[in-house]
Amino acid sequence: LPTIIDVEQESGVSKSTISRFLRGMTVTEENRVKIENAIKKLNYKINPMASGLKSSKTFSVGVILPDITDSFFPPIIKEFEHCMLEHGYHVILSDYANSREKEIIQLGLLSDKMVDGIVLATSNIKADHIKACIDHGVPVIMLDRLIAGFSCDSITVDNFNASYRAVRECINLGHIKIAAVHGHFYTDGERIKGVKKALKDSKLPIRDEYFRKLNLHIDKPEEAIEELLDLTDPPTLLFCSNIYVGIGALKVRLKRNLKIPGELSVLVFDDISTFPNHDYVTYIKPEFSSITQPVSEIGKYAAELLLQRMKDADKNHEAVNIELKTRLKITQSVANIKNDLSSDQNK
Amino acid sequence: LPTIIDVEQESGVSKSTISRFLRGMTVTEENRVKIENAIKKLNYKINPMASGLKSSKTFSVGVILPDITDSFFPPIIKEFEHCMLEHGYHVILSDYANSREKEIIQLGLLSDKMVDGIVLATSNIKADHIKACIDHGVPVIMLDRLIAGFSCDSITVDNFNASYRAVRECINLGHIKIAAVHGHFYTDGERIKGVKKALKDSKLPIRDEYFRKLNLHIDKPEEAIEELLDLTDPPTLLFCSNIYVGIGALKVRLKRNLKIPGELSVLVFDDISTFPNHDYVTYIKPEFSSITQPVSEIGKYAAELLLQRMKDADKNHEAVNIELKTRLKITQSVANIKNDLSSDQNK
DNA sequence: CTGTTAGCGCGTTCAT
DNA sequence: ATGAACGCGCTAACAG
Numbered sequence: 001l002p003t004i005i006d007v008e009q010e011s012g013v014s015k016s017t018i019s020r021f022l023r024g025m026t027v028t029e030e031n032r033v034k035i036e037n038a039i040k041k042l043n044y045k046i047n048p049m050a051s052g053l054k055s056s057k058t059f060s061v062g063v064i065l066p067d068i069t070d071s072f073f074p075p076i077i078k079e080f081e082h083c084m085l086e087h088g089y090h091v092i093l094s095d096y097a098n099s100r101e102k103e104i105i106q107l108g109l110l111s112d113k114m115v116d117g118i119v120l121a122t123s124n125i126k127a128d129h130i131k132a133c134i135d136h137g138v139p140v141i142m143l144d145r146l147i148a149g150f151s152c153d154s155i156t157v158d159n160f161n162a163s164y165r166a167v168r169e170c171i172n173l174g175h176i177k178i179a180a181v182h183g184h185f186y187t188d189g190e191r192i193k194g195v196k197k198a199l200k201d202s203k204l205p206i207r208d209e210y211f212r213k214l215n216l217h218i219d220k221p222e223e224a225i226e227e228l229l230d231l232t233d234p235p236t237l238l239f240c241s242n243i244y245v246g247i248g249a250l251k252v253r254l255k256r257n258l259k260i261p262g263e264l265s266v267l268v269f270d271d272i273s274t275f276p277n278h279d280y281v282t283y284i285k286p287e288f289s290s291i292t293q294p295v296s297e298i299g300k301y302a303a304e305l306l307l308q309r310m311k312d313a314d315k316n317h318e319a320v321n322i323e324l325k326t327r328l329k330i331t332q333s334v335a336n337i338k339n340d341l342s343s344d345q346n347k
Numbered sequence: 348l349p350t351i352i353d354v355e356q357e358s359g360v361s362k363s364t365i366s367r368f369l370r371g372m373t374v375t376e377e378n379r380v381k382i383e384n385a386i387k388k389l390n391y392k393i394n395p396m397a398s399g400l401k402s403s404k405t406f407s408v409g410v411i412l413p414d415i416t417d418s419f420f421p422p423i424i425k426e427f428e429h430c431m432l433e434h435g436y437h438v439i440l441s442d443y444a445n446s447r448e449k450e451i452i453q454l455g456l457l458s459d460k461m462v463d464g465i466v467l468a469t470s471n472i473k474a475d476h477i478k479a480c481i482d483h484g485v486p487v488i489m490l491d492r493l494i495a496g497f498s499c500d501s502i503t504v505d506n507f508n509a510s511y512r513a514v515r516e517c518i519n520l521g522h523i524k525i526a527a528v529h530g531h532f533y534t535d536g537e538r539i540k541g542v543k544k545a546l547k548d549s550k551l552p553i554r555d556e557y558f559r560k561l562n563l564h565i566d567k568p569e570e571a572i573e574e575l576l577d578l579t580d581p582p583t584l585l586f587c588s589n590i591y592v593g594i595g596a597l598k599v600r601l602k603r604n605l606k607i608p609g610e611l612s613v614l615v616f617d618d619i620s621t622f623p624n625h626d627y628v629t630y631i632k633p634e635f636s637s638i639t640q641p642v643s644e645i646g647k648y649a650a651e652l653l654l655q656r657m658k659d660a661d662k663n664h665e666a667v668n669i670e671l672k673t674r675l676k677i678t679q680s681v682a683n684i685k686n687d688l689s690s691d692q693n694k
Numbered sequence: 695c696t697g698t699t700a701g702c703g704c705g706t707t708c709a710t
Numbered sequence: 711a712t713g714a715a716c717g718c719g720c721t722a723a724c725a726g
Contacts, residue, residue: 003702003703003704004703004704005703005704013712013713014712014713014714015703015704015705015713016704016705016706016707016712016713016714017711017712017713019704019705019706020705020711020712022704023705025711026711027711027712028711028712031711031712045459046703046704047400047461047702047703047704048459048460048461049396049399049400049403049405049461049702049703049704050400050702050703050704050705050718051703051704051705052396052704053394053396053397053400053702053703053704053705053718053719053720054703054704054705054706054717054718055704055705055718056396056718058395058396059460060407060439060460063440067425068421068424068425068428069418069421069422069425069623070623070624071418071421071623071624074415074416074418074421075416077415077440077442078414078415078416078442078444081415081440081441081442082442082444085441085456090439090441090456090457090460091439091440091441092407092437092438092439092440093410093424093428093438093439093440094428094432094437095424095425095428095429097425097429109432109437110437112392112393112395113395113406113407113437114394114395114396243624244624247624247626247627250627250630251626251627251630254627254630254631255630275624276416276417276418276623277417277418277590277591277594277622277625278624278625279594279598280594280597280598280601283597283598283601283602284601350718350719350720351719351720352719352720360696360697361696361697361698362697362719362720362721363696363697363698363699363720363721363722364695364696364697366720366721366722367695367696367721369720370721372695373695374695374696375695375696378695378696393719393720394718394719394720396718396719396720397702397718397719397720397721398719398720398721399720400702400703400704400718400719400720400721401701401702401719401720401721401722402702402720402721402722403702695726696725696726697724697725697726698723698724698725698726699722699723699724699725700721700722700723700724701720701721701722701723702719702720702721702722703718704717704718705716705717705718706715706716706717706718707714707715707716707717708713708714708715708716709712709713709714709715710711710712710713710714
């Protein structure tokens with residue numbers, strides 16, 4: 001492989017001038033031509049390792065995820081990788097298989113590998129590993145999930161507010177008996193807080209038997225949902241705090257031939273039909289009401305924020321929290337109970 | 348950051364001995380202790396760029412895919428990344444967005460970046476870029492798709508044989524009017540060859556109007572399927588050459604409330620229910636008959652073959668083609684016509 | 695098995 | 711704007 005010295009000899013220009021040219025600094029028109037010709041002739045490529053040894057830049061960034069087969073992530077990564085590539089960065093993918101320990105290990109490995117930055121969707125509730133990484137000079141952007149009491153750059157969505165507003169809408173449609181099935185992660189927590197706040201603000205009771213917290217790596221949401229349906233006083237509306245619970249609702253629907261919204265109204269945080277290879281669920285009518293996350297934007301903003309942090313890596317920044325807006329779509333899957341009972345209350 | 352020289356001073360052992368120790372060569376017990384203590388005390392980490400500058404190894408490999416949101420790939424990548432990590436390699440992800448040109452660019456970029464190896468699911472029909480990459484000393488493993496007339500290490504599945512045998516089974520069940528909807532990629536081609544061979548070997552006619560080749564980036568398989576159904580002499584069995592066509596069949600099924608197998612028997616290459624977040628389709632009965640690909644194994648074998656190639660990079664190997672076995676599952680979605688017509692032919 | 699020495703290819707002072 | 715010289719941190723070839 002040709003080195004910069006070969007270019008030096010071929011072009012007759014000294015290698016420091018070539019090096020300057022290579023990083024976009026001004027060079028005599030005459031030298032520019034000589035250099036370009038020599039580079040083309042030799043098919044010279046800069047050696048990233050030699051370059052990185054001096055500059056301490058690898059031009060690669062890490063993305064650390066709990067599970068790449070979770071269909072939520074690929075669209076985010078796709079956009080992220082696209083943006084990073086435009087700026088000359090490669091993306092290293094790390095799947096930590098929902099293991100908190102492995103997450104910590106992966107973060108350490110990437111940091112040791114001297115990636116220039118990291119995007120992390122954490123499953124941990126302590127942030128020591130992240131703090132250590134940042135202290136080592138590697139900027140970290142938290143994706144989708146935060147850690148309580150830890151301030152860090154992040155990209156999330158309006159979990160709390162979106163859930164709050166969605167449930168308020170359902171309450172306005174007359175729903176009083178509102179249940180929720182959810183997981184035990186950060187996002188689930190925020191969303192359920194929104195649900196409960198909506199109930200509270202509408203002076204509705206929060207009934208413990210209607211709130212089912214699951215470990216979605218173990219528990220089957222469809223079972224929890226069936227149990228809710230089989231209560232002597234079942235809910236009229238089910239809030240599914242994520243796609244897995246939404247899919248659980250779909251299973252129950254298919255299994256019991258459940259009438260939506262006749263027997264149960266359903267609202268899902270996430271929109272199954274927008275997930276990869278899932279568009280066919282739109283043929284199961286009525287579609288579940290949904291809260292759509294802007295996955296491409298999540299990837300885009302993660303890239304932009306990370307690029308910014310890497311640009312001025314030395315400076316101390318305030319942590320920036322970018323909270324993207326979701327889109328609420330109430331479909332026929334949520335019954336208008338109020339209309340049925342008292343149509344005079346409509347404006 | 349501490350360097351090997353700091354360890355040298357701290358431990359009193361020369362840096363070349365330290366370097367040897369670091370790459371697992373034998374060292375005096377006495378020195379081992381000194382070195383380990385110094386490393387621990389200083390929290391020394393090897394500098395991958397300085398190391399790579401000498402050894403020309405980055406300990407990272409590239410995976411180049413047409414579309415990471417295609418649910419076929421994430422499980423493969425997951426396993427691949429897992430295996431590579433165990434051997435100290437990181438995985439760089441490159442999505443070329445189904446663009447043949449971008450695929451070529453991405454391969455060049457990764458090769459320039461001096462990754463130690465590459466796994467590629469190509470969309471190209473010429474192999475110049477791959478040849479160039481291998482000539483530069485970067486081993487390439489082709490994944491899922493081959494290029495006609497180009498010999499290269501690869502991991503595929505038994506597209507031809509699996510399709511052949513599946514269709515033979517259906518023919519044995521009495522099917523004569525067999526249609527197929529398929530895409531224009533390598534795998535589709537192999538599978539359709541298998542279908543046609545099965546028809547030929549059973550002395551059944553290959554009716555042009557039953558074979559629909561689509562550009563799945565543009566054409567909607569559900570439309571082609573509906574057209575087949577609306578023929579004056581419609582097929583009794585539909586072969587879907589990939590998951591997208593299978594999903595098209597699912598759409599038609601849901602949209603027209605199609606009776607399976609009453610109005611149409613369906614066989615899909617790929618099993619929708621095994622795709623991420625898709626297990627709920629098992630509640631739509633009867634499940635489509637399917638040919639399941641061993642996705643984890645694909646990732647595992649790709650990793651193993653690549654590791655082997657990187658180990659003895661200088662030697663010239665014969666190209667190895669690993670063809671993994673799929674699993675056929677004929678369900679109630681394929682009608683037993685023969686039984687209905689002539690139960691006396693059963694043994 | 696150890697330590698000494700000489701680069702790997704490039705970035706970055708300096709003087710000019 | 712340019713060229714000469716040094717050093718980034720590590721590995722490998724050598725002599726001991």
